[in-house]
Amino acid sequence: MTAAVDIKGVTKRFDDVYAVDDIDLSIADGEFFAMLGPSGCGKTTTLRMIAGLEFPTMGSLKIFGEEVGTLPPNKRPVNTVFQNYALFPHMSVLDNVSFGLRMNKVDKTTAAKKAHELIELVQLSGMEKRRPSQLSGGQQQRVALARALVNEPKVLLLDEPLGALDLKLRQEMQGELKSLQRELGVSFVFVTHDQEEALTMADRIAVMHNGKLLQVGTPEDIYERPANRFVADFIGQTNLLDAVVEDDDMIILENGTRLMAPNPLPPGTKVAMSLRPEAVDIGPRGTVPAEHQKTSLEGVVESMTYLGHALDYTVKIGWIDLEVRADAVHAEQRFQPGDEVAVWWDRTSDWVVAD
Amino acid sequence: MTATLEPEASIDADVATPEFEAAREQQKRRQGLFMALPAYLYLFVFFVIPLVIVIVYSFATRTRFGTELSGWNIDSYRRLGDPLVRDILLRSTTLAVITTLICLLLAYPFAYYMSTRSEKTRNLMLVFVMIPFWTNFLVRNYAWRVILGSDGPYSRLSEAIGFGEGRLLFTNVAVILGLVYGFLPFMILPLYAAIERIDGRLLEASRDLYASGFQSFRHVLLPLSMPGVVAGSILVFVPSLGAYVTPAILGGAKTTLLGSYIVTQFLSARDWPFGAALSFVLMAVMLTSTIVYFRKGGRTL
Ligand SMILES: Nc1ncnc2c1ncn2[C@@H]1O[C@H](COP(=O)(O)OP(=O)(O)O)[C@@H](O)[C@H]1O
Ligand SMILES: [Mg+2]
Numbered sequence: 001m002t003a004a005v006d007i008k009g010v011t012k013r014f015d016d017v018y019a020v021d022d023i024d025l026s027i028a029d030g031e032f033f034a035m036l037g038p039s040g041c042g043k044t045t046t047l048r049m050i051a052g053l054e055f056p057t058m059g060s061l062k063i064f065g066e067e068v069g070t071l072p073p074n075k076r077p078v079n080t081v082f083q084n085y086a087l088f089p090h091m092s093v094l095d096n097v098s099f100g101l102r103m104n105k106v107d108k109t110t111a112a113k114k115a116h117e118l119i120e121l122v123q124l125s126g127m128e129k130r131r132p133s134q135l136s137g138g139q140q141q142r143v144a145l146a147r148a149l150v151n152e153p154k155v156l157l158l159d160e161p162l163g164a165l166d167l168k169l170r171q172e173m174q175g176e177l178k179s180l181q182r183e184l185g186v187s188f189v190f191v192t193h194d195q196e197e198a199l200t201m202a203d204r205i206a207v208m209h210n211g212k213l214l215q216v217g218t219p220e221d222i223y224e225r226p227a228n229r230f231v232a233d234f235i236g237q238t239n240l241l242d243a244v245v246e247d248d249d250m251i252i253l254e255n256g257t258r259l260m261a262p263n264p265l266p267p268g269t270k271v272a273m274s275l276r277p278e279a280v281d282i283g284p285r286g287t288v289p290a291e292h293q294k295t296s297l298e299g300v301v302e303s304m305t306y307l308g309h310a311l312d313y314t315v316k317i318g319w320i321d322l323e324v325r326a327d328a329v330h331a332e333q334r335f336q337p338g339d340e341v342a343v344w345w346d347r348t349s350d351w352v353v354a355d
Numbered sequence: 356m357t358a359t360l361e362p363e364a365s366i367d368a369d370v371a372t373p374e375f376e377a378a379r380e381q382q383k384r385r386q387g388l389f390m391a392l393p394a395y396l397y398l399f400v401f402f403v404i405p406l407v408i409v410i411v412y413s414f415a416t417r418t419r420f421g422t423e424l425s426g427w428n429i430d431s432y433r434r435l436g437d438p439l440v441r442d443i444l445l446r447s448t449t450l451a452v453i454t455t456l457i458c459l460l461l462a463y464p465f466a467y468y469m470s471t472r473s474e475k476t477r478n479l480m481l482v483f484v485m486i487p488f489w490t491n492f493l494v495r496n497y498a499w500r501v502i503l504g505s506d507g508p509y510s511r512l513s514e515a516i517g518f519g520e521g522r523l524l525f526t527n528v529a530v531i532l533g534l535v536y537g538f539l540p541f542m543i544l545p546l547y548a549a550i551e552r553i554d555g556r557l558l559e560a561s562r563d564l565y566a567s568g569f570q571s572f573r574h575v576l577l578p579l580s581m582p583g584v585v586a587g588s589i590l591v592f593v594p595s596l597g598a599y600v601t602p603a604i605l606g607g608a609k610t611t612l613l614g615s616y617i618v619t620q621f622l623s624a625r626d627w628p629f630g631a632a633l634s635f636v637l638m639a640v641m642l643t644s645t646i647v648y649f650r651k652g653g654r655t656l
Contacts, residue, residue, distance in 0.1 A: 053559050073562040080563045086556040090578050099574075100564035147564065 010059030021211035034202035079148035260294035279349035296344035413631035431632035447613035451595035466546035549583025
């Protein structure tokens with residue numbers, strides 16, 4: 001099957017800034033694809049190149065097999081939901097939504113009919129005559145969505161579409177967007193800097209940093225098997241322990257402690273071990289289960305934060321602080337600052353990344 | 356400055372009452388009045404009073420010895436319908452409309468181009484737009500006379516190309532040329548101000564929604580820059596309509612225009628009532644245009 005979007009060796013340079021640096025990316029038809037990364041990493045630029053609002057400095061960009069590198073935006077079968085929506089302030093909701101159809105010379109009655117359908121789909125019936133300035137942020141967001149979808153694009157591009165909404169509305173819209181995407185079966189390319197949003201919504205995620213593509217994979221891949229230190233650190237909360245590889249089974253921490261951590265890297269490689277706080281168990285010294293002897297450390301509780309459903313401990317392990325999250329309901333024992341404890345984890349829940 | 360003039364201190368404000376609120380509202384309305392007083396005074400003395408004088412004179416009677424402020428009548432306004440006067444009004448209006456349109460056509464692309472440049476280039480371009488103002492208006496008009504004159508660069512060029520000795524000076528074309536040259540900045544500046552504030556992403560959004568470059572202009576850029584178009588057009592049309600200096604220097608003797616016609620009424624024909632009536636018509640056009648401008652959402656300047 002041809003990919004909806006196929007990017008090969010694409011670079012975009014602004015003067016001496018490499019906004020996007022030699023990325024390869026393939027987005028499948030009907031996929032909910034998220035582009036994730038901190039601000040300024042090149043997500044918007046990538047999206048704009050797909051939309052045709054920016055042309056690559058180098059590389060090949062195909063949409064459903066057709067090379068579109070320098071095709072203007074109005075000749076591409078994609079539409080964009082812009083960051084902050086960019087609704088036309090001098091037009092009514094209806095005119096905004098029917099804009100694309102009218103520009104495409106679809107006859108007036110058909111355009112109005114389709115626009116009404118989309119307005120209904122995004123639950124804005126009755127607001128057709130309003131101006132964008134008379135709508136709330138959430139409603140504007142829906143207009144932007146309807147305005148793009150009315151054209152039946154083969155790929156919908158969304159640039160931080162929920163970024164301007166408050167938390168509750170954002171969570172609501174996340175669900176709606178996801179079900180809308182399933183219903184329509186259109187590829188969504190969704191740009192966000194919010195890792196939780198990407199994890200909950202996307203089929204696959206691309207993590208970007210400084211214009212480079214660091215990892216592409218399912219949310220599980222990205223979260224449980226990060227490709228490198230940056231991804232591990234950026235996605236969710238994690239403890240990163242610096243170490244050196246001893247052999248394919250063991251690593252040595254900075255203070256000489258040997259830990260079991262299966263890895264494919266050659267001995268002597270500098271690595272970091274990523275350990276999610278929720279994957280770590282905590283107990284009194286000397287209670288480490290036998291099977292966890294080689295995946296455990298000893299320390300002193302430095303602080304405890306009560307979260308209701310969980311307890312967050314900071315445990316001082318000599319030279320480093322380790323974040324540990326314990327289940328508040330099932331915890332057999334609660335610890336106070338100063339308590340001497342041991343922490344251990346499953347052999348499969350740590351993950352070694354090259355530095 | 357505004358915050359320090361709050362009225363709290365002068366009113367017993369323990370309990371909020373309608374009186375308290377009304378007093379506060381009134382204080383707010385008067386805020387800063389004192390500081391605006393000189394400007395109001397100036398406007399009154401140099402604008403309102405002369406305007407009233409003009410209106411009064413336009414209803415007066417002309418006698419052999421001058422103007423008599425009695426026997427009020429509207430004869431002066433009746434004369435606006437005379438074929439001769441009508442021709443002058445029509446000719447002046449046509450010239451002003453053409454000047455405005457040419458300015459619009461020249462200024463719009465330029466203003467758009469300017470608004471898409473980097474901040475540094477933009478400021479530099481603004482300076483260039485305003486450079487002509489560094490020279491006296493009269494001098495600039497005489498410069499055109501030299502350029503278009505019988506032995507000037509224009510006729511030499513047209514001879515060299517083989518069009519023969521072109522004659523532009525003392526024609527309406529020369530007047531339009533001079534007016535466009537003189538008033539073009541008044542079109543560029545409001546257009547630039549209007550276009551510059553338009554969110555560029557709206558144009559991108561329209562391109563993304565299948566608009567061609569022209570459709571994008573037609574449906575997004577132009578409607579959103581309308582306040583600038585209206586403001587610029589008024590700023591060019593009104594002074595073009597009453598222009599005196601440029602037609603006097605570059606225009607022909609046969610084609611009288613409104614500005615010089617008014618001057619004639621006051622200075623040589625000694626027909627002050629008629630001159631006042633003509634002036635008042637011109638002013639009415641200005642006032643109407645200004646009102647139209649503010650109605651059309653003119654917050655550009
Ligand atoms: N038009 C432009 N001119 C110059 N630099 C740009 C331009 N657009 C983006 N950049 C630069 O490219 C980098 C990536 O920007 P962008 O794609 O907007 O990042 P993101 O959307 O991930 O926050 C940034 O360093 C930004 O400053
Ligand atoms: Mg961005």
